[in-house]
Amino acid sequence: MTIAGQKIEPAAVAVPGLPRPTAHAHVIRDDAEAIAVAHGIAERIRPGAARRDAERIWPIEELDAYSQSGLWSINVPKVFGGPEVSYATLAKVIEIVSAADPSIGQITQNHLGVVAAIRTVSDEVQQRLLFGEVLRGTRFGNAFSEFGSKRAADFETRFVDAGDHVIVTGRKFYSSGALLAHLVPIVALDEEGRAWYAIADRNAEGLTVIDDWSAFGQRTTLSGTVILDGVKVPRTHLVPGYKGYEVPTADGAIFQIIQVAVDTGIARAAIEETIDFVRGKSRPWVDSGLERASDDPYTIQAVGALTLRLHAAQALQDVAGHAVDRAVANPSAETVAQAQIATAEAKILSTEIAIEATNKLFELAGTRSTLAEHHLDRHWRNARTHTLHDPVRWKYAIVGNHALNGVNPPLHAWS
Template sequence: MNIAVNAGSLAGTPQPVQQPVPGPVRPSEPAHIIRDDAEAIRVAEHLAAAFRAGAAERDRTGARPAAELDAFSQSGLWSINVPRSHGGPGVSYATLATVIAIISAADPSIGQIAQNHLGIVAAIDTVSEAEQKALLFGEVLRGTRFGNAFSERGTKRAGDFETRFTEDGDHVVVRGQKFYATGALLAHLVPIVATDGEGRAWYAIAERDAPGLSVIDDWSSFGQRGTASGTVLIADVRVPKTHLVPAWKGYERPSANGAIFQIIQAAVDAGIARAALDDTIDFVRTKSRPWIDSGQDRASDDPYTIQAVGDLTIRLHAAEALLERAGQAIDAAVAAPDATSVAAAQLATAEAKVLTTEAALAATNRLFELAGTRSTLAEHNLDRHWRNARTHTLHDPVRWKYAIVGNHALNGVAPPFHAWS
């Protein structure tokens, strides 16, 4: 079922529900398992066609995409980076990025909700022992969705965590508070970033409805409304040690974990750009009027509009090409992780993130300039593209990506090695 949010009085902004929301029921049937990269693309395109139909209305009303997420995770796309050695498809990260871009062009909230799940799957593959991999990958292959309780607000830096755990026999007990918890509302399991007595970060993967774990639907951003990226309260939540994943190990030696989280962010932005450009072209063709000085009968024959659409198309294609290149670099780093291959993956992903950010912001802004005043009417809800782009591109600021790429080119300095790079 969809968890609806009451419509607000200001510009249709949904007003968040402030009480804890129960978690979803686990799927009764095992999820499909994708066979190969080509099937992953086909399934993504099929789902995107269905997701696109209700995306504008979900944004307008604040409805959460519960049914859509069930279809998404049961389709097999939530297990596409489970390694083949553990029964998964193990598709290329270039393919994974394409899948997320396709889904995000239909509804970027749904694309973003999958991000942390797929990142956790990659982290488990990097840091977990064989027994834990078998246990957790088995859950994913059955259709279990991981959420996210990573970030905290109020700390000095994004990488500072006040959430802690203590040991209690074969469990740990976690206490803290999280925000920006994308995916937690509609997850089956919630990975919580918590630190031990030595300050090392772990993923404590809790049941969504574990006693003491409360997910509050208080996400009030003007964009990415469907992600429900609100608050998670963690009051002495017990997590079995079988579900305690040593996240810190992913950053004690070279790994592609940070680049994997980043490329999925870039893919969401590529999808937003694609949706905005497609809607611009459709609106200009079917609804816009030519400018009085153009001498044209159709807006689509306006030479300045033609030039602008050509510019946006080239920029988007360049961004998509860099996204594919970054996926290939990540594949190489996953296959043979060392300082060189991981740095190459980080740099390629940083470049992709710059261009996907710029393409998303340019396409969503110029939509209105090219389509005209009529495109701003509430009945079209085209402003959702700009709101989604402006909100999502704030993840991991691109001004630092320029610095990473430039410092490497000029001074041979490798990118910083952490979860945001």
């Protein structure tokens, strides 16, 4: 990481939280404005993305601009003063931002997922309180996954009742966004083994965020360790997340479609970089007899194939977004399964085109594209790291089992 111009390697260092914004965030009016604002944020964060990746610079100013832009409240319901854009629009926003910097795109995921969960499971009083925080510009991080558990859905973090608050104890990893958040939703179990979101203040006593994220990709998601040593969380901020999976809801598909959009954005950026490099820097092959690498018929065919598959992934992402909209508006076993299946199909294509495009970049651009000065390896590293979320071999199984045997997907955040 780099702080105040000094480069520091990742280490087990506890990091204090940032102050909350002094100005209220902008509130987006409609879907068209959300797309326009996303393009503006992308232009702002793109120039420094390669350097932030190379030196692990925390995206503090970029994240502040992003959350203050209004894009972090776009799924707050209209009845509470939010824009409530289509989930197809929300996914496109994440794709646009992720094409500029997928680490910043990914940091948004759990925030927007928790906003969706609050809509599903919270009562009106809690919704008004927490949506008000989001509309003012408060960022949720996450403390969901645990490093040593047998399965992703197994949790050891627990809370105990203490009257007007609960006390949370445990240890989390893969905590994207927690380091630079204002509030940290913690997945913790009650005495009955039910999972809640205990939304703690980032600077709460006993809550420690450690910058020890060392993955070779998505390096500035800052997805390290959160230690919870008797953290007090007021009951007003205890969200019954388990209710979102007791009956069919769109909550799981919403978490998933944001993952889809991050990968689509990575693929989009890689293809754009390939085209730019081939046009301006690559040399034609010695046997081609051509003056320009961009006239190579094999390169033309390969870029055409990549472009086609990217467009197919984008189209399925859009289909999935509208399926999620229908499931949010009218949750039932049928509408939720349709949203899950459409999102699984989009996840398959977005994963495959992200890996293919980031790998093909070097084959088509040539040897000089591997030089460190171009920083193009970050696309492959980001794709390979991020696509390890929610493996697509299980998405194929979900789609196939539904088509062949009429079996609906399971209800959880990974489906």
